[in-house]
Amino acid sequence: MSQKKVKKNQAEQATYARFEPHMKKDYTVLLPTMLPMHFSMMEGVFRAYGYNTVLLKNTGQAVIDKGLKYVHNDTCYPAQLVIGQFLDAIESGKYDTNKLALVITQTGGGCRASNYIFLLRKALERAGYGHVPVLSLNFSGLEKGSSLELSLGMIRRLVAAALYGDLLMHLVNQCRPYEKNEGDTERMADKWTAYLKNELHCGRLYKDRDMQKVYPKIIRDFASIEVEHRSVVRVGIVGEIFVKFSPLGNNDLEKFLIHEGAEPVVPDFVGFCLYCIYDMLMDYKLYKMGGKIKAKGAEIIYHYLVRRQRRMIEAVRQEGSFNAPTPFDVTVASLKGMIGIGMKMGEGWLLTAEMIELIEHGVKNIVCTQPFGCLPNHIAGKGMMKPLKEKYPDVNIVAIDYDAGATRVNQENRIKLMLANATPVPFRGKHESMPEEKTAQQAPIAEEKTETKEKELSKV
Numbered sequence: 001m002s003q004k005k006v007k008k009n010q011a012e013q014a015t016y017a018r019f020e021p022h023m024k025k026d027y028t029v030l031l032p033t034m035l036p037m038h039f040s041m042m043e044g045v046f047r048a049y050g051y052n053t054v055l056l057k058n059t060g061q062a063v064i065d066k067g068l069k070y071v072h073n074d075t076c077y078p079a080q081l082v083i084g085q086f087l088d089a090i091e092s093g094k095y096d097t098n099k100l101a102l103v104i105t106q107t108g109g110g111c112r113a114s115n116y117i118f119l120l121r122k123a124l125e126r127a128g129y130g131h132v133p134v135l136s137l138n139f140s141g142l143e144k145g146s147s148l149e150l151s152l153g154m155i156r157r158l159v160a161a162a163l164y165g166d167l168l169m170h171l172v173n174q175c176r177p178y179e180k181n182e183g184d185t186e187r188m189a190d191k192w193t194a195y196l197k198n199e200l201h202c203g204r205l206y207k208d209r210d211m212q213k214v215y216p217k218i219i220r221d222f223a224s225i226e227v228e229h230r231s232v233v234r235v236g237i238v239g240e241i242f243v244k245f246s247p248l249g250n251n252d253l254e255k256f257l258i259h260e261g262a263e264p265v266v267p268d269f270v271g272f273c274l275y276c277i278y279d280m281l282m283d284y285k286l287y288k289m290g291g292k293i294k295a296k297g298a299e300i301i302y303h304y305l306v307r308r309q310r311r312m313i314e315a316v317r318q319e320g321s322f323n324a325p326t327p328f329d330v331t332v333a334s335l336k337g338m339i340g341i342g343m344k345m346g347e348g349w350l351l352t353a354e355m356i357e358l359i360e361h362g363v364k365n366i367v368c369t370q371p372f373g374c375l376p377n378h379i380a381g382k383g384m385m386k387p388l389k390e391k392y393p394d395v396n397i398v399a400i401d402y403d404a405g406a407t408r409v410n411q412e413n414r415i416k417l418m419l420a421n422a423t424p425v426p427f428r429g430k431h432e433s434m435p436e437e438k439t440a441q442q443a444p445i446a447e448e449k450t451e452t453k454e455k456e457l458s459k460v
């Protein structure tokens with residue numbers, strides 16, 4: 001972008017409503033929904049640091065209609081939903097718009113997710129709420145002066161919330177399809193989410209040693225839920241981050257699969273965070289982007305997160321009742337040259353890696369969630385289905401499009417067709433443990449170029 005354009009953009013930005021630090025005590029700050037358990041605990045952390053946050057729960061056609069009204073219909077479906085949810089909440093009359101701020105995430109990558117903030121501001125302006133400030137939640141130094149202030153303590157608690165959220169998500173999905181008494185799993189999940197939210201709010205249970213003590217308690221509690229030993233089809237869910245995780249984005253896909261007698265297997269949220277950090281390291285290594293200091297910082301955070309994720313996974317393995325999630329470094333290694341590591345727009349190579357990881361762990365049935373307007377996911381998701389089917393002939397993958405015009409019944413019928421071709425896996429007493437994982441170092445990476453990049457990366 002030319003200097004002239006940068007200055008013009010900065011001048012335009014200066015006209016946006018700003019969130020000054022003194023507003024913290026009076027303003028209500030709205031958070032969009034994505035991962036209900038993760039975000040609920042994160043809300044507790046934001047509140048601990050003085051933000052009067054409210055996690056939005058509004059859903060349904062009204063949200064979609066608001067999105068369509070204020071966002072161009074050619075824009076990515078997640079942007080329509082997030083912005084629609086904000087506008088729907090604002091127009092509900094529940095909040096004083098003179099004391100209201102909104103938070104939106106920015107990935108900092110090359111994809112449009114970094115630009116949703118501008119679409120949101122434009123939509124607010126059009127709807128007559130241009131005075132409502134928007135805060136950016138990002139880890140890339142974007143939107144200086146309009147971003148949520150993140151201290152080290154806050155980040156540590158947010159990391160804990162993400163890890164607890166991933167653990168709960170895995171446990172819930174492995175209990176709900178088998179529970180004897182309907183609702184037991186949900187009650188257990190609500191109990192732990194509320195407890196951990198409060199602990200994180202009060203500054204407890206976020207340190208590594210404390211988390212290692214609490215993980216076995218959570219896992220044992222879920223293992224105590226009464227279950228019926230029935231055969232189920234295990235179905236992996238991959239795709240663009242919002243439609244993969246958000247019940248609003250994917251029409252309650254996890255619940256639908258459970259209703260159909262399947263067990264959803266959803267790769268974790270921390271994996272996506274690690275993917276974003278890994279890309280920063282690659283950017284520096286391959287293109288010298290971002291500078292050495294930033295790369296060094298990213299490397300430290302990367303290893304810190306990988307270590308923390310492995311401890312959670314280890315706790316699941318040791319308890320022995322549930323399948324453990326896959327460590328991120330194993331996910332990276334599973335690529336084996338199927339797609340270039342430089343393909344990093346949107347979910348990029350992670351989407352393909354997650355499909356391979358699922359297949360290699362026996363989850364041969366996969367729903368690939370594709371939002372309307374998403375180019376990178378059509379390449380790394382739909383576009384990779386043919387090579388994956390050639391390599392693993394027994395896989396059963398279906399790409400489902402999510403957009404404002406797609407009907408739920410159509411989406412569900414296509415998934416039912418996929419389930420009709422799937423083979424159920426017998427439930428054997430306790431859940432079957434996953435085979436011993438190879439680490440990234442042990443796993444052979446077929447493509448020489450990828451191997452070289454891996455080695456180079458470790459030296460950054």
Ligand code: SF4
Binds near residue numbers: 076114345374375
């Ligand atoms: S990943 Fe897809 S949906 Fe998300 S911002 Fe990029 S293009 Fe849009």
